[in-house]
Amino acid sequence: MSYEILGISVLWFFLYGYLIVASVDFGAGFFHFYNKISHQDYQVNKLIQRYLSPVWEVTNVFLVFFFVGIIGFFPDTAYYYGTALLIPGSISIVLIAIRGSYYAFNTYGSKDSKIYSFLYGMSGLLIPASFTIVLTISEGGYLDVSDGNVTLLLGELLTSTYSWSVVVLAIVSVLFISAAFLTYYAYKAGDDASYTLFRRYTLWWAFPTILASILIFFSISRHNPEHFSNMVDMSWMFILSLLFFLGAVYLIYSKKQLGLAFVLVMLQFFSAWFGYGASHLPYLLYPHLTVNDGFVNETMAIALILAFIAGLLLLIPSLVFLMRLFLFDADYVRGKR
Amino acid sequence: MFMEYDPAMFSRMLTGLTLGFHIIFATIGVGVPLMIALAEWMGIRKNDEHYRLLARRWARGFVVTVAVGVVTGTAIGLQLNLLWPNFMQLAGQTISLPLFMEVFAFFFEAIFLGIYLYTWDRFKSKLRHFLLVIPVVIGASFSAFFITTVNAFMNAPQGFELVDGVITDINPIAAMFNPATPTKTAHVIITCYLTSAFVLGMIGAFKMLKGDRHVYHKKALRLTMTAAFIFSIGTVIIGDFSGKYLAEYQPEKLAAAEWHFETEDAAPLVVGGFLSDDEEVNYALEIPYALSILAHGDPNSEVIGLDQFAEEDTAPLFVHYLFDGMVFIGMYLAFVSMLYLLFSWKKKNWMHHKLLLWGVVAGGPLSILAIEFGWVFAEIGRQPWILYDIMRTPEGATTSEHVDAMLYLFIGLYALLGISSSIVLRKMFKDNPAAQEMEQRGIDERGNKS
Incomplete structure (x- = not known):
């Protein structure tokens, strides 16, 4: 495997990690707020807080890791995306x-505030929507590159079916992934009321998730036929994704193997995410930038890969320790610690 | 004021704004974990619950500042790419290794901070909980180290060759360990410790001034002032080395900071003063030989002045005020903490004198001001370069429109975060004062737990 492909795969994998942990996090924040205003069981929110409190910072690092990594491995992305994304990037x-701040203010401050909960619940839902702009732009057709200047065609972006279908998919997937995880977490905590609620949410958001994914296929075929035909060549990955999805929904519907169900949800997004990513190659930005011409010098690439391996050796045991203490510790999950 | 739209100028303002806001939280984020570790360690060693409570309460406030630090750190990370895409394109080729490692260090810290906060009463052995703060201290200090090497690189770039705009011969390790790295990283890290000690000392001193003379606050003051004194001595020593670094590698930065116009032997140090319109120094104190000593450790040595450089290659002269402000506050912090230690040693009934306590309280905001002065000096003092001698600041900037609008957006954001975090922190400790918490936890006057 070439360094280029190795580099982008590692980064793509981290972005996948962010997609999962951030979705759980953002969705949980939204449900927390929603349950608060609809005066549903207080128990539910305690459960959400118990999960979120020790892990929220870790979530954020996945993201930072990605964008620092992409500048490291593909410095030219800074030039194209950096210039074009000033406004959407700033909004993100x-x-x-x-x-991040209002989550901490609400959790660690002396009292649970409705305004703070609103701010972090809603902003969490909008973050994935605003990030998708990067993916949308990468399909090409939204940038004007001339005379050494890169400008974002905001009008094209805001009136495009493709860009809006990505936004919809981002939001519904966040709610679906989060609900699927919290169903499992509530079940493990032995919290029946929360379990029933999250199971209902999961089933409720399952259908829109798959609908939005189909919409993406349809709109990408019109927006970027080249990418679409690559996707068709890799259709087995998307079919696999669909099968994982059906498996997960079946398990949650029949109240069996909830842990496995969440793993299937993760696999569903894994195969779709990598199917999308692989079919996007070699382009980082249609049609201006590919992984080959935007790649960092070889010395730096090797240094970054070595640093990455060393970092993983440090982080993986730490993450396992964190999960054993909070995620897989039955007493903690049940609120006894 | 009418200003023509210049994306580079607005990019500088916005970057300065974000860094100026972030650095407050970053400094606390690097220094406070060490203070928490010291307090918890004292608590275990002396078997004194007061110290453990101190660590616990500091940690609780710390999380709020960390949250703001994390999000503003994410902001500056993204903003560097948005505002300085041309610079980042070059930086990506040369200095991305420590940037990458900084994320790992922070990741490590974040994981253990989460664990530390939620496991106070989970282990049977108190020592085991203490051990969890060590990775937090290490992660925090290392992330400061890595990110500061990037700033050092901007001051003393090396580890690559630039031939006709093409970068070759890249050596990431040489780029990271450039001549500016030792003094810069040491200076940044130790002043983070110093500032954090004073900010925490301020809280104890303030409580005592408000009439709460509980021994808990006295212990807090003793711990923080002892630490602050040690760090301030370290700061002075490292500061001296920084002067020698500048004299060797960036003489025009030192010359601008010291208003040293003419190259001369046995150069005096200009302290304070004002600059008239025709660049005449008024009302300044001149310390003979002092600049030569600072620059080369030899009272008769030659110090290069601004006359050796073209005006478009040197920094604006107001950096002198920033530099002197930083040094003055540093001296003040050393003085106050030394006074406290002297009194506690020789004159015990003066050590909690009102004036001294006010002196400590003032040290809190002043130390943060010194951090701001120091960073603004470091950045403005490097001008006109974004990458010393290689890339001028405007060349690195975005060409994007609307940077001005983004500046206003972020002013609003930071105002909101600043106000909210102050309110939250105040409320947090007001609603749950130390005395009340000691009662709840059954901790008596001598720090024993019933």
């Missing part, structure tokens, strides 16, 4: 800042 920063 503001949303992330509000989400």
Whole structure:
């Protein structure tokens, strides 16, 4: 495997990690707020908080890891995306800042505030929507590159079916992934009321998730036929994704093997995510930038890969320790610690 | 004021705004874990619950500042790409290794901070909980180290060759360990410790001034001032080395900071003063030989002045005020913490004197001000370069429109975060004062747990 492909795969994998943990996090924040205003069982929110409290910072690092990594491995992305994304990027920063801070203010401050909960619940839902703009732009047709200047065609972006279908998919997947995880978590906590509620949410959001995915296929075939035909060549990955999805929904519907159900949800997104990513190659940005011409010098690439391996050796045991203490510790999950 | 739209100028303002806001939380984020570790360690060693409570309460406040630090750190990380895409394109080729490692260090810290906060009463052995703060301290200090090497690189770039705009011969390790790295990283890390000690000391001193003379606060003051004194001595020593670094590698930065116009032997140090319109120094204190000593450790040595450089290659002269402000506050912090230690040693009934306590309280905001002065000096002092001698600041900037609108957006954001976090922190400790918590936890006057 070439360094280029190795580099982009590692980064893509981290972005996948972010997709899963951030979805759980953002969805949980939204449900927390929703349950609060609809005066549903207080128990549910305690459960959500118990999960979120020790892990929220870790979530954020996945994201930072990705964008620092992409500048490291593909410095030319800074030039194209950096210039074009000033406004959408700044809006994402503001949303992330509000989400992270108000989560902490609400959780660690002396009282649970409705305004704080609103701010972090809603901003969490908008963050994935604003991030999808990057994926949308990468399909090409939304940038004007001339005379050494890169400008974002905001009008094209805002009136495009493709860009809006990605936004819809982002939001519904967040709610679906999060609900599927919390169903499992509530079940493990032995919290029947929360379990029933999240199971209902999961089943409720399952259908829109698959509908939005189909919409993407349809709109990408019109927006970027080249990418679409690559996707068709890799259709087995998307079919696999669909099968995982059906398996997960079946298990949750029949109240069996909830842990496995969530794993299937993760696999569903894994295969779709990598199917999308692989079919996007070699382009980082249609049609201006490919992984080959935007790649960092070889010395730096090797240094980054070595640092990455060393970092993983440090982080994986730490993450396992964190999960054993909070995620897989039955007493903690049940609120006894 | 009418200003023509210049994306580079607005990019500088926005970057300065974000960094200026972030650095407050970042400094606390690097220094406070060490103070928490010290307090918890004292608590275990002396078997004194007061110290453990101190660690616990500091940690609780710390999380709120960490949250703001994390999100503003994410903001600056993204903003560098949005505002300085041309610079980042070059930086990506040369200095992305420590940027990458910084994320790992922070990741490590974040994981253990989460564990530390939620496991206070989970282990039978108190020592085991203490051990969990060590990775937090290490992660925090290392992330400061890595990110500061990037700033050091901007001051003393090396580890690559630039031939006709093409970068070759890249050596990431040489780029990371450039001549500016030792003094810069040491200075940043130790002043984070110093500032954090003073900010925490301020809280104890303030409580005592408000009439709460509980021994808990006295212990807090003793711990923080002892630590602050040690860190301030370290700061002075490292500061001296920084002067020698500048004299060797960036003489025009030192010359601008010291208003040293003419190259000369046995150069005096200009302290304070004002600059008239025709660049005449008024009302300044001149310390003979001091600049030569600072620059080369030899009172008769030659110090290069601004006359050796073209005006478009040097920084604006107001950096002198920033530099002197930073040094003055540093001296003040050393003085106050030394006074406290002297009194506690020789004159015990003066050590909680009102004036001294006010002196400590003032040290809190002043130390943060010194951090701001220091960073603004470091950045403005490097101008006109974004990458010293290689890339001028405007060349690195975005060409995007609307940077001005983004500036206003972020002013609003930081105002909101600043106000909210102050309110939350105040409320947090007001609703649950130390005395009340000691009662709840059954901790008596001598720090024993019933």
